[in-house]
Amino acid sequence: MLPPELIAEFAAIVGAAHVHSQPAQLLAYSYDGTFQQRVPDLAVTPGSTEEVAAVVRLCARERLPMIPRGAGSGLAGGTIPVSGGVVISLTRLDRILETDRANRVAVAEAGVVTARLQAEVEAVGLFYPPDPASLNQSTLGGNAACNSGGPRCFKYGVTKDYVLGLTVVLADGRILRCGGKVLKNATSYQLTQLFVGSEGTLGVITELILRLRPLPRVRSTALALFERLDDASATVTAIVAAGILPATLELMDGTTIGVVEDYLGLGLPRAAEALLILEQDGNDEEVTAREVERMAALCREHGAVEVRIARTPAERNDLWQARRAVSPALGRLRPNKLGEDVTVPPAAVPALIQRVRAISEEVGLPIPVFGHAGDGNLHPNILFDRRRPGELGRVERAATAIFRAALALGGTLSGEHGIGTLKRDFMVEDVGPVGLDVMRAIKRALDPQGLLNPLKKLPPTDEPARSGFLSALPSLEGIIPDTGHPAFAEAGA
């Protein structure tokens, strides 16, 4: 609890209604989309970039940790106030400032929910492609801080590819505006890109200039089932080699198919080792349909045992049912899950899935794998029951083995969720001691007091991760049941 005089100073900046200091209020800022929890000392909801800047200056003066927060739907613990301090929630910065049709650019505040921006620009024929599964909850600022992805990102690129400019409050409260409404920029260091993916450790993003595209007018979808995972993978390679860049190329492994089939009884063959959802969008109905037919043919050529093509929106909805059912289906199997997010070079997808299968057997926990086959970003979901003694230790062994398997295959710890607290202790194994040193030098240069989202992304030492890293996370037994959190239902997708 902060001294009342200090709380009054925050209230003088943002208004008393926007300072949250009561335990019941603070609870709302204590968790994210993982199972972690810690209550902050204070939470504030400023209403403008200038108020954010004044809050940051006050925190800097008082040496209080600052935790920038969007919707709290993150999947890596990035907004858990593990160091205590002040949560700066950006939800009141929720204005879409401009939809510039002539330049195909949107300007929006950080707290705008991603789906809202998408709907607004789509209404005028424009398109903001990044589509994290959390898009109905998560915010543009949070998406930028985590460099979020989604199924459409193989064709269209991730959040970083759409952020042309940012307004950022720096650690000392100064306001930086970088980038602009320009599609090419060789002027400054790429400061915009430095803040994208920095998970609130270098500054507080308050406003974004986002690139838009023309909205594709048509969409066509197919689903294919394979008895052999390698066949599905060879199909993905063949599709890309044929020069087709599908809007979506989603994969579910055999374990996931089984779990979904148990749940919904869609008639998916139990012998299937892989399911692909293939989608193309475009402006010409005939061309788009032809590309999907071509992908379907490639599936058959590569041994698909069943290929379904949607001819109507209702049929398309049916095809997506299997994919959408994944999260609720997993929830039925075990009460808890750790949704992972490793990325490997695309050709290493089958090897990673095989490795996860072996790890699943070794630790005795189900680990269904699904994700974005085109770009090698997979979500192995470790299912468990935290009430069972020793199960958390097995989760930890599985997660450790999955991280190391991805790294050994030339991959990386995170494709679209970020590092937060969850994978921080594995950073040295991914970026190496020199990489960590460079990251720390940049962190010190921009946040010399170390107050911006402390203990996130950057490990305190270069030691390799120790056993117990999961159980050491705060409040694993927190009072928020993780399956009840809205972000959970979408987690890892």
Next chain:
Amino acid sequence: MLPPELIAEFAAIVGAAHVHSQPAQLLAYSYDGTFQQRVPDLAVTPGSTEEVAAVVRLCARERLPMIPRGAGSGLAGGTIPVSGGVVISLTRLDRILETDRANRVAVAEAGVVTARLQAEVEAVGLFYPPDPASLNQSTLGGNAACNSGGPRCFKYGVTKDYVLGLTVVLADGRILRCGGKVLKNATSYQLTQLFVGSEGTLGVITELILRLRPLPRVRSTALALFERLDDASATVTAIVAAGILPATLELMDGTTIGVVEDYLGLGLPRAAEALLILEQDGNDEEVTAREVERMAALCREHGAVEVRIARTPAERNDLWQARRAVSPALGRLRPNKLGEDVTVPPAAVPALIQRVRAISEEVGLPIPVFGHAGDGNLHPNILFDRRRPGELGRVERAATAIFRAALALGGTLSGEHGIGTLKRDFMVEDVGPVGLDVMRAIKRALDPQGLLNPLKKLPPTDEPARSGFLSALPSLEGIIPDTGHPAFAEAGA
């Protein structure tokens, strides 16, 4: 001239044959694609990342400025050794280490000439899109350091969009490897992107991991002439709004058309205010041709007075003749030119061209404008004769006015050439004092001695540019005739 003992130390690292200390040798490392010149104290051509690292350690110990250099075809003075010191030429690092077809990735050393990589990957059906006009001279490392673009970048993105990973020698000689063969990466700060576009001021790029695409199989081209610039601009907007993403959308203004017509007599109408070259590529001949027909129709609908469509490679070659003739045609008009590279929001292209026309009249110098209409990146080329007294002052007034016009329209100083020495003094007007402060903080964090490519990109003060900034550049009257330099013929394109 450095002491012989020190030169011997360099020779011990790279071999005596790769240390260049004689005046005639040093001349080769004294210039770039601009009219600037200064001879370095020493030039070395190391043969490996490890040798680069040892050279950097030695320079750091001796506090010698280090100037990383690719082919020296840069258009902003980025490799001119204005501070003296040691040029580190990367031309011997010229190995293409891997073309990984399964993952669509190439791994290459920094000194590989861009066109060579393109040819090598195209031979196996892959495609490296960035296509700066200098691609037959310039290197992958130089392209990355300057974040180079080219005509294909509207559809395919610039160099930064293709660099997945880098090997960089840091200012203290440590070797950083960042990124990898992964298409999505939310793990580290975006260090790869921080080095891309940093113009050798933060580290020496020695190796690159580059994303490739499948090679488009067909290509179709059209040329359209407009009597009114606004009609051409409206056409560009209409093409994008129609959901067409052309491979190339090049614009030449009326002045450029006139200069080319004087040179080649292609029968281009003298009344034309704008010429567009529209190209599409793809895998389906019919679809690609249909999109070009559609673009041609949009040109006619928006008032094009003439539209030509190429049906054969020979016809395509004819259409490109006008665009390729620009540089030699300009060279006939005046012996010297300053090729600019501003970028504005796409809808501001006509306003910028109008403004340049007015500036041209004000200063009494021809300033043809051409460039990449789709992404708002234009190249106003200020033509002059440096032998005429006072002409350089007029060039300077014109350049200053063009920079400020672009900034006033929400644009930026450079789209694809970088800042170097040439535009450095205008940086504060573009990125602002806070932006400069952040850049300097990063520079200090990574290069505390300030030895990496000093006096480039970052201005020494926050003062606005003074008159005389051009004539203050070193050796404007240098002995290299600028029209004779291979990079010059392509300059600004």
